[in-house]
Amino acid sequence: MxxxxxxxxxxxxxxxxxxxxxxxxxxxxxxxxxxxxxxxxxxxxxxxxxxxxxxxxxxxxxxxxxxxxxxxxxxxxxxxxxxEALGKEEHPTGSNAQKVGDLYRMAIDSVRLNEQAATPIRAQLEAIAAAKDKQDVIRLMAQISRYAGNPFFGFAVGPDDKNSSMNIVHLYQSGIGMGDRDYYLLDDDHSRSLREAYIRLMEKQFQNAGYDKLQAEQAALNVMQIETALAEAHITREMRRIPELNYHKMRVVELPTAVAPFDWELYFTEVGAPGLDSLNVSHPAPIKAAIEVIEREPVERLQDYLSWKVINSAAGYLSDAFVEANFEFYGKALSGSKELQPRWRRAIDAVNGxxxxxxxxxxxxxxxxxxxxxxxxxxxxxxxxxxxxxxxxxxxxxxxxxxxxxxxxxxxxxxxxxxxxWKDYSTLEIRDDSYWQNMVRASEFEYAEMLRELGQPVDKxxxxxxxxxxxxxxxxxxxxxxxxxxxxxxxxxxxxxxxxxxxxxxxxxxxxxxxxxxxxxxxxxxxxxxxxxxxxxxxxxxxxxxxxxxxxxxxxxxxxxxxxxxxxxxxxxxxxxxxxxxxxxxxxxxxx
CATH class of the missing domain: 3.40.390.10 (Collagenase (Catalytic Domain))
Incomplete structure (x- = not known):
């Protein structure tokens, strides 16, 4: 940590x-x-x-x-x-200079971003729509965690808190779009207004992604129901600051009884950690609740939730319609900013990331x-x-x-x-397809680097x-x-x-x-x-x-x-x- x-x-x-x-x-x-x-x-x-x-x-x-x-x-x-100095010269394909320059140019190309609209996320949403059963849902949640916000609960590789020289898997609470459980659960005027604004955001973004009005309204309600159920089980931010309360190391074979029955073999295979022996479950109760949501909810409702994870993660890298709706909630309602940062500043932040x-x-x-x-x-x-x-x-x-x-x-x-x-970016491709797909590749690059550390000594x-x-x-x-x-x-x-x-x-x-x-x-x-x-x-x-x-x-x-x-x-x-x-x-x- x-x-x-x-x-x-x-x-x-x-x-x-x-x-x-x-x-x-x-x-x-x-x-x-x-x-x-x-x-x-x-x-x-x-x-x-x-x-x-x-x-x-x-x-x-x-x-x-x-x-x-x-x-x-x-x-x-x-x-x-x-x-900008990089843009004045030709750089070999695959060089860091080419990657930095091309990603920045894609980020500031508002004409192309607006022309593409929701096209860059279409294939990901179609894959979610094709899910037939809960096993498909598990596969999708694992795949999405490689490039978007962790659905249901989080997966990471990092130092073992009690053996800091070795890297292990950590599972932790995640899956809510407003960041903290209190926004879902408190009954004061501010919290209620935020929940209403969040639902409006989801309705707007689902429509931007191609849903009709009635579909978007129902999808937003489905997501809100699932995220509220997750939030109810989340531990508080004060408890997350107590290290010993966030350490529960166990064998994988213990998960069905210590946490919850689940297709753990399928899950760990899909996240890229097949044959895992042991791990730290930082937050057992929230993960148990997340699994219960997966078991309880129909596939159609879970599809709306997974689609929202993709849409919400991609919003900042799509057309102005997505970006502006995202800012209305996360920038204005949740944070208090009055104006969106200039495009070039947002582009610099993205390239830095x-x-x-x-x-x-x-x-x-x-x-x-x-x-x-x-x-x-x-x-x-x-x-x-x-x-x-x-x-x-x-x-x-x-x-x-x-x-x-x-x-x-x-x-x-x-x-x-x-x-x-310096980090070696030679296996990361920056292509001329879309801003969002390049950010996906960058996230998958970091994810692959993280997986390579599993079971290895910590590189201090x-x-x-x-x-x-x-x-x-x-x-x-x-x-x-x-x-x-x-x-x-x-x-x-x-x-x-x-x-x-x-x-x-x-x-x-x-x-x-x-x-x-x-x-x-x-x-x-x-x-x-x-x-x-x-x-x-x-x-x-x-x-x-x-x-x-x-x-x-x-x-x-x-x-x-x-x-x-x-x-x-x-x-x-x-x-x-x-x-x-x-x-x-x-x-x-x-x-x-």
């Missing part, structure tokens, strides 16, 4: 990036980003960021906007210029100076020392647990900039983000922190900036990710990345007592009249935000 997070940090008082990284000049505090009309003790957030907020109102195409988003916009422009490291290799060559890696390594080393000193000074933690914590800190793997070995050199990403992560199963090249630029990182700038920016990000190794989830993994209880009972109890203060504090934050923050769900981020700031400040105070 990787931890990929959006950070809330104190870098807003630094000057925003408008220059390429090779020509950084803005390496000072920009006092215009402050709001000096507010006393720091009254509202430090407003004091530190008020000027920036006033100068940077949330654009209509965003549901939220901050330094991360602004920097992503700059990165998208840089990537656009790289891709399908060919991330191919784009990343071009990006690094143009925008990431080698010296930045050395400066970052120094910062990481200094923050590691500071965190070690803070652990040693904890009065409430026993020496036994402190020793284990220091061992884990010393064992951190640090990844900076870009991977040592693998990256979970391409280098152009403006983000960072901590991965507990490999005990690693990763800082892609995309975030290593202003306003987070200045190659020649003052220490105060860099410790207040990227230093807090580094500290944040390090702290994740010891938050309410990370603390349950040892230095090897195994789910293991290395805390004494007394220390664990004292940790829970102290973090309860954070939970209660955030539970008390009222966002809107009827909406409060969820302190339990956000606990890991809140711990990391607090820890990241304190560790970076501690490290900064040790500089000259």
């Amino acid at each position: 990787k931890r990929i997070v959006y950070l809330i940090i104190t870098v807003m008082i630094t000057t925003s990036c408008t220059e390429k990284k090779t020509a950084q000049t803005a390496d000072r505090l920009d006092l215009a980003n402050l709001d000096t009309t507010v006393a720091p003790g009254e509202s430090f957030y407003q004091y530190a960021t008020g000027g920036w907020q006033q100068a940077n109102p949330i654009p209509d195409e965003y549901a939220r906007y901050g330094s991360f988003d602004k920097l992503r916009e700059e990165n998208q422009k840089q990537i656009q210029s790289l891709i 399908a060919l991330g490291e191919a784009v990343g290799q071009l990006y690094v060559e143009q925008y990431f100076p080698p010296q930045a890696k050395e400066r970052m390594l120094t910062l990481v080393d200094n923050l590691s020392v500071a965190l070690g000193e803070r652990i040693a000074q904890l009065e409430w933690m026993s020496n036994e647990t402190k020793a284990k914590a220091q061992e884990k800190l010393a064992a951190f793997t640090v990844k900076i900039g870009y991977p040592d070995k 050199s693998k990256w979970f983000m391409p280098p152009q990403t403006v983000n960072a992560y901590y991965n507990p199963s490999s005990n690693e922190i990763c800082f892609p090249a995309g975030i290593l630029q202003p306003p987070f990182f200045y190659m020649n900036g003052d220490d105060a700038i860099n410790y207040g920016g990227i230093g807090v990000v580094i500290g944040h990710e390090m702290t994740h190794g010891f938050d309410d989830q990370g603390r349950k993994y040892d230095k090897e990345g195994n789910l293991s209880d290395w805390w004494t009972a007394g220390d664990a109890a004292r940790f829970e007592e102290r973090t309860r203060v954070l939970v209660d504090h955030f539970n008390g934050i009222r966002v809107l009249d009827t909406v409060r923050a969820n302190g339990s769900f956000t606990l890991g981020e809140n711990i990391a935000d607090q820890g990241g700031l304190q560790v970076s400040y501690h490290a900064f105070m040790k500089t000259d």
